Amino acid sequence: MKKTAIIGAGPAGIEAASVLAGSGVEVLLFEKSETPLSNLKDKAFLFPDFSAASDMVSELEDKLLKDNITRCFGTEIVEIKWKGTEWQLVSGKSEAWYADSVLIATGYSTFDARRKEELGYGIYKGVVTSLEMEKMIREGNIVNGHGDMPKRIAFLQCVGSRDEKSGNHYCSKVCCVTAVKQAIEVRKQLPRTDLTVFYMDLRMWGQGFEEMYRTAQEKYGIDFIRGRISEAAATFDDRVQIKTEDTLLGMPLRTTVDLLVLMVGMEASAGTRTLGASCGIGGEYGFIKTISPHLYDNDTGKPGLFAAGTCKRPLSIWDSINDGRSAAIAIKDYLDTLP
Ligand SMILES: Cc1cc2nc3c(=O)[nH]c(=O)nc-3n(C[C@H](O)[C@H](O)[C@H](O)COP(=O)(O)OP(=O)(O)OC[C@H]3O[C@@H](n4cnc5c(N)ncnc54)[C@H](O)[C@@H]3O)c2cc1C
Ligand code: SF4
Numbered sequence: 490m491k492k493t494a495i496i497g498a499g500p501a502g503i504e505a506a507s508v509l510a511g512s513g514v515e516v517l518l519f520e521k522s523e524t525p526l527s528n529l530k531d532k533a534f535l536f537p538d539f540s541a542a543s544d545m546v547s548e549l550e551d552k553l554l555k556d557n558i559t560r561c562f563g564t565e566i567v568e569i570k571w572k573g574t575e576w577q578l579v580s581g582k583s584e585a586w587y588a589d590s591v592l593i594a595t596g597y598s599t600f601d602a603r604r605k606e607e608l609g610y611g612i613y614k615g616v617v618t619s620l621e622m623e624k625m626i627r628e629g630n631i632v633n634g635h636g637d638m639p640k641r642i643a644f645l646q647c648v649g650s651r652d653e654k655s656g657n658h659y660c661s662k663v664c665c666v667t668a669v670k671q672a673i674e675v676r677k678q679l680p681r682t683d684l685t686v687f688y689m690d691l692r693m694w695g696q697g698f699e700e701m702y703r704t705a706q707e708k709y710g711i712d713f714i715r716g717r718i719s720e721a722a723a724t725f726d727d728r729v730q731i732k733t734e735d736t737l738l739g740m741p742l743r744t745t746v747d748l749l750v751l752m753v754g755m756e757a758s759a760g761t762r763t764l765g766a767s768c769g770i771g772g773e774y775g776f777i778k779t780i781s782p783h784l785y786d787n788d789t790g791k792p793g794l795f796a797a798g799t800c801k802r803p804l805s806i807w808d809s810i811n812d813g814r815s816a817a818i819a820i821k822d823y824l825d826t827l828p
Pocket of ligand 1: 755
């Protein structure tokens with residue numbers, strides 16, 4: 490039986506593992522955490538349909554219940570080497586495995602908001618990230634720095650994306666719609682809280698997104714202001730004073746909120762950067778480079794070495810799952826050419 494190693498048990502890696510195993514390939518699935526889907530388990534509800542992330546986790550975990558998938562969880566792969574006829578994978582504990590082909594599906598991590606010092610994350614109690622907001626929504630416990638119900642919440646887009654200072658010029662693709670999703674979820678839990686989203690542009694690219702944005706304004710009374718927050722400062726009672734400009738009206742604004750939510754962008758994960766560099770396929774911003782975004786978007790140009798999901802660029806969950814499926818087809822085609 491031909492063998493494929495998949496690195497990363499996120500949505501992309503799991504979907505690829507399931508499709509390959511279903512077509513008779515032996516799969517070794519590596520995941521650095523003790524359990525799969527860490528970047529899904531920290532979400533509450535999913536755009537665009539507001540389904541529970543926990544349901545998606547169960548469905549994806551069920552796909553792993555196949556005899557020819559060996560789960561190597563708690564194993565971080567730090568190096569991949571071509572050995573002439575097969576690939577060698579080496580873990581952080583210097584253990585080695587061999588496979589006919591390898592799929593890198595090591596995903597993303599979020600921008601460290603501390604790098605935008607002027608926004609006060611890690612300094613002021615009332616400044617949180619979108620990941621922390623996901624957790625508060627999931628636990629039904631949306632509170633300010635003192636543990637009280639917030640009366641005013643602001644969401645700030647493009648933190649660590651489309652930003653000269655942080656060096657990330659690209660758009661992270663999912664944070665506009667995530668802000669709309671989170672604002673609606675907050676409104677459902679806190680009907681009287683004042684909610685404002687500060688944006689550069691609203692990139693509602695997917696099916697149903699524009700309707701979500703309209704519903705957020707018309708049904709849930711969420712305000713959207715075009716403008717970037719240039720500075721945040723704490724008040725004596727741990728609220729957050731923000732300085733911005735309404736760029737549509739050309740008016741400077743200064744306002745105080747109980748919570749400022751920073752919509753942090755997606756970056757290549759540490760695993761993506763390490764493995765991309767280890768086999769010479771690291772591209773811009775540390776994401777994995779493929780031959781072409783059109784016909785060969787899973788092929789790295791190295792024999793039997795493929796990539797899928799957000800290790801290549803920011804993507805949604807369904808983009809990542811579809812990409813894992815497409816990588817599985819490319820891998821099967823490759824394996825069929827081997828003696
Ligand atoms: C705040 C926020 C909210 C979001 N909400 C939504 C939403 O509502 N709907 C939606 O469609 N998308 C949403 N997303 C995007 C979604 O999280 C991603 O699209 C999805 O997780 C990408 O899947 P992936 O398999 O490419 O990567 P990941 O989910 O990042 O999985 C990669 C896996 O690889 C593992 N790994 C990394 N390096 C190694 C290594 N060296 N060895 C072994 N294992 C390794 C990681 O531990 C991880 O489990 C959101 C993102 C953010 C930041
Ligand atoms: S998706 Fe929206 S918030 Fe995220 S980087 Fe792009 S424009 Fe900014």
